[in-house]
Amino acid sequence: MANKTLQVEDVSKLYRIGNASDLERQGSNRFLNMLQRPLTNYRKYRSLYRFTEAERSGTAESNDVLWALRNVSFSVEPGEVMALVGANGAGKSTLLKIISRITPPTMGRVTVRGRVSCLLEVGTGFHPELTGRENIYMNGTILGMRKREVDARFDDIVEFSGVGKFIDTPTKRFSSGMNVRLAFAVMAHLEPELLIVDEVLAVGDAEFQRKCLNTMSDVGKHGKTVLFVSHNMAAVTRLCTRGILIRDGEAVMDGSAADVVHAHLTHGSSEVAEREWADINEAPGDDAVRLRAVRVVSDSGAPIGAIESDKAIGLQMTYDVLEPGHVLSPYFTVVSDAGTDLFTTIDPDPAAGEVARKPGRYTSTAWVPANLLAEGSHYLRVVMRSVQAKHRPFTERDVVAFTVVDAEGGAASSWWEGKPSGIIKPQLEWGTEYVQPDMVIEG
Ligand SMILES: Nc1ncnc2c1ncn2[C@@H]1O[C@H](COP(=O)(O)OP(=O)(O)O)[C@@H](O)[C@H]1O
Ligand SMILES: [Mg+2]
The missing domain is CATH 3.40.50.300 (P-loop containing nucleotide triphosphate hydrolases)
Known part of the structure; x- marks a missing residue:
């Protein structure tokens, strides 16, 4: 020491989960309850911190610890x-x-x-x-x-x-x-x-x-x-x-x-950036289309909340088309920690902006290339355009957040000044040529 x-x-x-939730359920009445049933509650409280030898040694049958x-x-x-x-x-x-x-x-x-x-x-x-x-x-x-x-x-x-x-x-x-x-x-x-x-x-x-x-x-x-x-x-x-x-x-x-x-x-056990709307009536959208899920995924397709900067990042939305005849064009905007829109991406396939989608469920994924985003938190805005109707069935801001972390041993680690500045960090091709040997600067 x-x-x-x-x-x-x-x-x-060791936590006793059964009793803890009992106490929690009483919520704001807990204090009143304590007054009305002091002994029972005191015992219950004590039991939260008292465990049998069997529970301590892990041999107990009980699954409330x-x-x-x-x-x-x-x-x-x-x-x-x-x-x-x-x-x-x-x-x-x-x-x-x-x-x-x-x-x-x-x-x-x-x-x-x-x-x-x-x-x-x-x-x-x-x-x-x-x-x-x-x-x-x-x-x-x-x-x-x-x-x-x-x-x-x-x-x-x-x-x-x-x-x-x-x-x-x-x-x-x-x-x-x-x-x-x-x-x-x-x-x-x-x-x-x-x-x-x-x-x-x-x-x-x-x-x-x-x-x-x-x-x-x-x-x-x-x-x-x-x-x-x-x-x-x-x-x-x-x-x-x-x-x-x-x-x-x-x-x-x-x-x-x-x-x-x-x-x-x-x-892979880190936080995931995922939002789902289980109840279609609460899902963003209108009679034509509803947003059902938004995710940020790794290249294996698994939802992920924090990703290393040298990996591609998939921006994904799942939506249900409920009526025929609508030309629906989804897009994403990636927003920086400080609230600046970094870029917007729309499906470049002409069909995405011209052909009506038949009813059913769709999942669209846009891939942000590796080595583009800078370290830090990013937010996702998810928008659906209804092309002929010229309106947006949904615009969801900051639906999910994800964090980009510089890959271990990345270029930034050699920066003795700390973090290189800038809100994106694309990896660019560099070339340096030795142009001529006799450039003598005379005073
Ligand atoms: N007062 C409590 N009673 C019972 N279980 C608890 C209590 N506090 C935390 N836990 C449980 O203990 C585990 C660890 O929780 P916690 O320390 O809050 O995790 P973290 O901060 O890493 O998210 C979780 O399974 C949680 O549900
Ligand atoms: Mg915690």
Whole structure:
């Protein structure tokens, strides 16, 4: 432990899923319920954390328990910016909650040296009745700071958060974006030894996300430790010095962030970019045509949410033509993270714009070539044109998002300035000729 910030030793977490959902189902009446049936509820609550030997050893018949984590061990040193990478439900948030002592491990041990501040997806840790100012001081106190220490950082926190003139308003009046901005500003400026950030950046706009990523990187450079979970694989690769891959509750890989992201993406278990409309009555469209599904697919045809820049990307839509006689021409627009339309693509086959489609289901796929898009998030706009009627049965904006990640060892890795600028990154043919030897420039 000598110079470690964090040590996780053989941590396992067993959840009781039956009872958890019971409690969840009671929803907002939970509190009332607790008052009315205190003993039953207390027992139920206790049972969430009590397991039989058989359940612990995995020999129990019961299937109402779930191992969210199994024998996870690692340690983190000062200055490391570490990512936990894994599919939805892998156990990342559970691990972060155990490290921040929100929930206890069923087995194993976590040791943290110094102050921990955490920003988890579940909530920002603010008291809604307190003003922004009061919450800043309260959080400082929780972290063991003196008023003087918080005073010294107060202006920086407010400025970073951008909530300036609302600082004396109770935070329950804040939008979720404002809450997250202020919470992040507090967490980052109160100088914890260990900063934990789980998914929350998705709420902020692109500019704020950039600010947060820079701040986390600075925290690492100042010898503090960061644990970071994000679906933004580009941010993970760029920001983190190390990654741990979590698969079904187990730490299956510990290596450079780039290697771990690569393993995650190529395993095929990453997030998928897919939207489906199961109920045709709710599907976008009209009496002639309805949109049923939109997907981003890899070259094998599998839906994929994050893809390496050296792979082709399939943009796919499935639609039902319900009436005969319509000339229907679908198209896609790929939109950058910052909201700029990068390009629009329409089926170049003349038939697509001239021939009526007979009723039935269609799937159209447009292939974006490898090595065209730049690293980062992209959004898809899906449009159907009804050519003779000169109208659009549907226009769906930001239907799905997908992330492009620079292929490992790609050209960008040799860029000592960081990321090459530009919103696309086509691979161009280059040629350099030695034209003549005697070009002497005389002064
Ligand atoms: N309070 C809970 N009770 C029961 N099961 C839970 C609870 N919290 C999480 N789980 C389950 O534990 C597993 C890991 O969840 P989580 O840590 O949230 O994953 P991740 O953050 O990687 O998406 C999932 O199967 C999830 O359904
Ligand atoms: Mg999570």
